[in-house]
Amino acid sequence: MTQTIKIFDTTLRDGEQTPGVSLNANEKVEIALALARLKVDIIEAGFPIASPGDFAAVSRIAAEVKGPVIAALARAEKTDIETAAKAIAAAERPRIHTFIATSDIHLEYKLRMSRQQVLEAARDAVRYAKSFVNDVEFSAEDATRSDWDYLCQVYGAAIAAGATVINIPDTVGFIMPDEYGALIRYIRENTPGADKVDISVHCHNDLGMAIANSLAAIKHGATQVECTVNGLGERAGNAAVEELALALHTRRDYYKIGTNIDLKQIYRTSRLVSSLAGVIIQPNKAVVGDNAFAHESGIHQHGVMNNALTYEIINPETVGIPVNQIVLGKHSGRHAFEERLRHLGHNLDKETVSSLFRQFKELADRKKAVYDRDIEALVMVKEPTKQEGWFQLAYHHVVSGNQTLATASVRLKTKEGMLECAACGDGPVDAVFKAVEQAVGFPVVLQDYQLKAVTAGQDALGEATVRIEQDNKSFSGRGLSTDVIEASARAYVNAINKMLETCGMPEIRAAAGGI
């Protein structure tokens, strides 16, 4: 391998711009720790001026996550830059990422600035950021629809002001791979000082080109690629880190360029992000989708039986996909369970292991065979700790049928005692959601509900994902059970708990026994 490119992960910033996704500070720290284990080079932790919550999350990541560079986004504005600098002050290696648009359409209709004004704003922003940190990245937003010579002037001014990285984003996912490669080469060859800084690319997937464009840019001299886990991001998303890392790994004969990514962490990180963001991975998604290694047709199955290489270019174990074999049962002990967790790469504290072991025993009572994937699912959908959960599902009972009005009764545990309610609904899931809503005592706006099986078989674990809305923000919850109604109710309660963590609602929190 002759060269290594840097991976700049923006799951916590551009990834959180995915419609409907909202992560709280604990979730962001959990993802940042996973990104550090994945060995990304830079974590863009957030956009601190955007909200006090974003500022707090970036500050915690800067203080708690060691290894990668920690970056924060700022517009070409003094207050944005000051706020970003404050938020990343505790980082071992802080970076301010400042940006301003350079395309005429953005200048005319959004910024209402001339080209000269934008050039000066870019230069001043980099210079100001440089007064706080040494590492400053500058992005020309909508670069791929900007005039190429003007871009070179702006990047030249940013480098002269001290930028260490210049980023050339395809903000609207517009450019084609050959064209992007030529643009990267043009900027590299025509921008004064470009040979002394990292050249970064940031691709959106509006036309499905994010990975192809990133790879074309690498071929033409990009040294940093901006990505997100599972390709989350604004609109159609960003280049997916797992796809980029696997493309470079699988075709190392062609690219002769590597990354520092620990490939074995890919599946686990992907599942964690999917679980916390509440965005289910499409089954046919490259690298991490459920069907990515499934062979359906006879000719393929025949080939794979003789030699997997006939139809498999990636070994699932390369990306840490658990082998789907029976691993533990109801007679397994704590030592074997802990060992299995460690084997799957989870080094968890004692309290979490105890809680997971209790859930595992309950599961083993209900389900004949417990697979690695079941254990992964238990880890991902951790039950709330004592401090986290305002409400816990203690009991549910549902009656439904094709000639019967579905009715549900639920009992929720709070610090103040039990809340009980019954309700009718349009089917058992609707009835149980209505009963929970009545028990918590405030209206809950359901945005999305999905259910899937974790493994095959009649006794498979069902995993429910629920998204609810409050004050124009979305909150997702997950629930697991061999009983799909219970999984759904748990997911609903989990989403309500997350909402209460973030939104004020003091009267509801007081009723549940909290502040």
Ligand SMILES: CC(=O)SCCNC(=O)CCNC(=O)[C@H](O)C(C)(C)COP(=O)(O)OP(=O)(O)OC[C@H]1O[C@@H](n2cnc3c(N)ncnc32)[C@H](O)[C@@H]1OP(=O)(O)O
């Ligand atoms: C391509 C990208 O992904 S960029 C990142 C996009 N992410 C986000 O926007 C998420 C977080 N954003 C927010 O929370 C808010 O938009 C904030 C806090 C940044 C700004 O909020 P507001 O002050 O209410 O402004 P609003 O969002 O309505 O408009 C953006 C303003 O920033 C200006 N602006 C936009 N980009 C830049 C920039 N790079 N540098 C300087 N000013 C900029 C716009 O011209 C507009 O200015 P105006 O208020 O004088 O008209």
Ligand SMILES: CC(C)C(=O)C(=O)O
């Ligand atoms: C801030 C920049 C890099 C961005 O997100 C974009 O242009 O898409």
